[in-house]
Amino acid sequence: MSESIRIVxxxxxxxxxxxxxxxxxxxxxxxNEVRAGEVAIVVTEACTNILKHAGSGEILLRFAEEGxxxxxxxxxxxxxxxxxxASIDRCLQxxxxxxxxxxxxxxxxxxxxxxxxxYSLAGSGTAILARWHSGVKEKSPVHAHPGLxxxxxxxxxxxxxxxxxxxxxEQLGAVATIVLADGLGHGFEASQAxxxxxxxxxxxxxxxxxxxxxxxxxxxxxxxxxxxxVACVDQERGTLNFAGLGNIMAQIYDGSRHSQHLVSVNGTxxxxxxxxxxxxxxxxxxxxxxxxxxxxxxxxxxxVYPGLALCDPSLIxxxxxxxxxxxxxxxxxxxxxxx
Numbered sequence: 001m002s003e004s005i006r007i008v009x010x011x012x013x014x015x016x017x018x019x020x021x022x023x024x025x026x027x028x029x030x031x032n033e034v035r036a037g038e039v040a041i042v043v044t045e046a047c048t049n050i051l052k053h054a055g056s057g058e059i060l061l062r063f064a065e066e067g068x069x070x071x072x073x074x075x076x077x078x079x080x081x082x083x084x085x086a087s088i089d090r091c092l093q094x095x096x097x098x099x100x101x102x103x104x105x106x107x108x109x110x111x112x113x114x115x116x117x118x119y120s121l122a123g124s125g126t127a128i129l130a131r132w133h134s135g136v137k138e139k140s141p142v143h144a145h146p147g148l149x150x151x152x153x154x155x156x157x158x159x160x161x162x163x164x165x166x167x168x169x170e171q172l173g174a175v176a177t178i179v180l181a182d183g184l185g186h187g188f189e190a191s192q193a194x195x196x197x198x199x200x201x202x203x204x205x206x207x208x209x210x211x212x213x214x215x216x217x218x219x220x221x222x223x224x225x226x227x228x229x230v231a232c233v234d235q236e237r238g239t240l241n242f243a244g245l246g247n248i249m250a251q252i253y254d255g256s257r258h259s260q261h262l263v264s265v266n267g268t269x270x271x272x273x274x275x276x277x278x279x280x281x282x283x284x285x286x287x288x289x290x291x292x293x294x295x296x297x298x299x300x301x302x303x304v305y306p307g308l309a310l311c312d313p314s315l316i317x318x319x320x321x322x323x324x325x326x327x328x329x330x331x332x333x334x335x336x337x338x339x
Contacts, residue, residue: 002063003154003163004077010056015047018059022076025061029074029134038112039074042130045105046078054082054125060318064131066150066169074132076113077153077318081125117312119319121305127322129315148176148233149339151314153321154332155295157186164190165293165332168198170205174236177201179212180248180334182227182293184268190330193224197269201230208232209243210278213269217245220270228269229291231262233283233336240281240289245269247294253302254284256309288313288337290320295331300324313337 005025007018022043026036043059050057057080064073106128110116113130120126148171156163164183169176181197183190197216201207204215209230216228227246234240242250244264252260260281267273288309292300300320302309308316313335325331 002065003156005061006155007059007061008056009047009050009059012051015044015051018047018061019043022061022074025063025074026132029063029072029132031074031132031134035132039076039132042109042112043076045108046076046128046130049105049126049128050078050080050082054080056080057082060153060155062154064151064314072134074134075314076130077314078128079125079318079322081322084122084124084126085120115312117315119305119308119311119315125322127315127319129312129318131314147171147174147339148235148336149313150178150334150336151312151317152332152334153317155321155325155330157295157328157330160187160330162188162191163332164194164330165295166191166194166198167291167332167334168201169336170201172205175232175234176336177205177209177212177230177232178289178291178334178336179228179230180291180293180332181216181229181269182246182248182295182330182332184224184226186330189224190226193220193226193270196220196223197226197228208278209241210276213243213245213276217269217273217276223270225268225270227293229262229264231289231291233287233289235283235338238283238285240283240287241278242281243276243278245273245276249292249294249296249298249300251290251302252281252284253288253290253309255286255288256303256306258301258303259284259287286338288316288335290316290333290335292320292324292333293329293331295326295329296320296324296333297326300333
């Protein structure tokens, strides 16, 4: 789990701040000067796009390690609520512009990033994802299951140095277990509690969701409590087992179609809890799992966005965060789909 660095962009000085932060992270990842320069150009182009077309927006930067196939990755999300693009393909062509600019921005992002993805609706804004790989994982056997691809946004409440939410994932063959925890309150002590719930998964990778909730409850007794949810997806069997305690929202989608709300029970890990229950669900062939803390509204939904289910999970997470974040709390959304 890596917390997202959030930079609000409303003027050119904010673009400079975003560029400096991105280059610093590129250097931390061991990028050479050329690749760090590519990162700087992409962030500059994304900020320019926000300022020219939307007037304001935000840049999210994070290191992604979980659910990736290329070691640690540097991700950049650009999010705005501007007029959007009627045709992304046309806007990606060099030389096309609606603002009198040279029209190199989106095309440059696609060329310079190792991976990129774009989502835009006319009248509803634009979301851009750019990603660079900093290393290569050891190759899995050819018969190994491809697993789940996971993307996330994990943003602290304004004014807090750390996020009180944490999440993590462990993948064993075709089985992926994901935990999302929301520590009570905000700041460092909330972060301690939520991170301990994630560490419980690290220490017990093969445990069931119910067992992980019970172990988290014991581990958090000396810390602040937390809302905790655990989902275990077995793609070969087509099943999802889930246990939740407290206000974590979890939903399954079959492609873009909503399939199931997952059931959590009232309570707080580390404090008084009712009997913890585990529920079993069918995992669709084109399944998408969305988990979010209560920093996002209860109306959070994927199915209101045509074509978004086809996008990279990090881009899906970014769009949901942009449109459903309450704006006054820690906010985390985790999206998992077939690799």
